Amino acid sequence: MHRLWLVFAQTVTVCLGILFIVATLRPDWLSNEPRMPQTGVGESAGRVVAGAAAGVSYADAVARAAPAVVNIYTTKVVDVPLIPLPADPELNRLFRGLPGFTQRRQSGSLGSGVIVRSDGYVLTNHHVVEAADSIRVALSDGREVDARLEGADPETDLAVLKIDLPGLQPIAFDQDEALRVGDVVLAIGNPFGVGQTTTLGIVSALGRNRLGINIYENFIQTDAAINPGNSGGALVDAQGRLVGVNTAIYSETGGSLGIGFAIPAKTAERILEEIIQSGKVTRGWLGIEPQDITPELMRAFGLERQEGVIVAAVLRRGPAHLAGLRVGDIILELEGAVIPDSVAFLNAVAPIKPGNALELTVLREGKRHQVQVEVGERPPVGRRR
Template sequence: MRRLWLLFAQAATICLAILLIVNTLKPEWLNKFNGGTNGVHLTTSTMPILEAPVSSVAPGSYRDAAKRAMPSVVNIYTTKEIKRAKNPLYNDPLFRRFFGKSANPPPEKQSSLGSGVIVSPTGYIITNNHVVNSADEIDVVLTDGRKAIAKVVGNDPETDLALIKIDLPDLPAITLGHVEKASVGDVVLAIGNPFGVGQTITMGIISALGRNHLDINTFENFIQTDAAINPGNSGGALIDTNGNLIGINSAIFSQNGGSLGIGFAIPVSTVKSVMDGIMANGHVIRGWIGVEPQEITAELAENFGVKENSGTLIAGVIRGGPADRAGVKPGDVLIKVNDVQVTDRVAMMNLIAQLPPEKNAKLTFLRKGKIMVLDVLIGTRHQPAASNDDDEDGPR
């Protein structure tokens, strides 16, 4: 009996071993034996993998705005020849005999980079004046890989804007937005070529509007944003969430050359005014009255009997200029230009610049506590000469 039991136990062990081997190596044999899907399956089940549903636009994405505007933003590479200082001993014949022409160093080529925005299908591109100023060669590279050499159509150093042109077909022009409808807190996107890494887009909000007194340009009305702007972004686009241009990235506030979340863009209203002036006349025509304005401090306001941030002091009058001919005197306080209140020196300069030359304007002054209204025949402001200083590689 014991012998039979041992034989049974051995047979059962062998059968279980065979079953385990078959289940491991050929599990489909057991499935077939059990009738396909009926019965118990000894095969190991696989874990299901969950995939997110395909969506056309991710929530909160600005891909449509970026896709619309990015083809209109170009990379600009400039080259300028810098003449090195001549060795003072080069005029000595004996010195030239031993050292020859090597004593007089050859000119050095300086390269810089920036960005620009295509504003017309015919090839007009707006950028910063400091990007292309004094450049010997301007190369433009589009997002589709096309390249072209650009020529300067005109520039406006007082707003740091320049208009250049390339000759290529089928250019994707950007749509100009309405900056007057923008508000602090609106989301904006900055597009450019920071550090030459290639076209890049950053996001932020409008931090302030009408920012001035920065001593960057003569005429200032900046959009301030915390969208990252770095060297190479100069001349690039600041767009709204619909992909419309609302500003040209121009400057940053930085102690080390990197972005600190304080960037400045020239509003599209100024951009359009400058472009129209350059296309019509080759340069921007602005009004001028020939005075030296000065901010009114608290002490001056008390002495002249006016409120702070209400008018600007005329510190000097150019002899023979429009203001002098109209009877304006040093010490007068300009408080209105054509019934528009003057708040400070910057506001006064902007208001005067917008006046058409060779036409009369009504200017209201305060002289020795009395209101005085003068008709001034507006003159033409002379454009400053182009600077020959080295251009910066990025926003100023």
């Protein structure tokens, strides 16, 4: 009996050893799934990869959007110092203007753009074409053409170009405006001048502002790789529709760190139409400097909620000054709607057409007042003094 037990134990041990070896070296022998015919390593691998990628490919979206994305090359003449100039800004400006201290040279830069209409209108960033002496656009099909600047809006960093070519394929705008955090997006542009490139990411956040990039900020944040040269390129959804215009990145190295920003397509489309119609963007303006209500100001003024904006400065002879607004007034409501902060205040005033009347609810010396203001036109950047 003892001998039989030893034989049984040895047999079980050998079987377990064989099972271990088979499970380690040839696990497919133990699988219940049918084996694929071995038609060659390359062919078999190709079938597996194609099958795995079939459900997650964004090739159709890229095929619809990529023909509308262009490369933009600009040149301008700049003054290059021949000797190190003083660090003091005033002395630097003085020496830069003297003959012999600087030499005029031609400088080039690159960016991206998006064809948005079949008659040749192209959206890009203002900083891509700012002060350019010449602008050249290269299409994805290899054609190149000179472009002219139709108009620009530095306060949103958008510009509109016009090219004259037949057979253009404009991109479709996302009319649903249903973009959500977590949605897949693709960034298409010309990073570092290597040529048209597509990167994949998701929407990381919506409504980003207070970044100090533009005056009017309402950015889409994405982790799709955006690098120098991508500015003005397209941010598209999984259907290839334009959801944003890539404009900036947060980076300590100059390359992508996964924090990129795009101007929403709705904003870009509105700016586009205004520039096409009138060559400029018109915004409502009251001539005041609004400041957010801090917890300290809330306690000092005896406010119940941290809402509204305090008037920190009033432009002399501006709309607010003519209406009687004073420094220290707190604007609580605009046309009956509560104002949460200064960003919301500027965004609420901007769409109002100049000449229209606007009713403000103002807190002054602890009492509420209704003030009627005739909205003015916001002056261009650098002309508000």
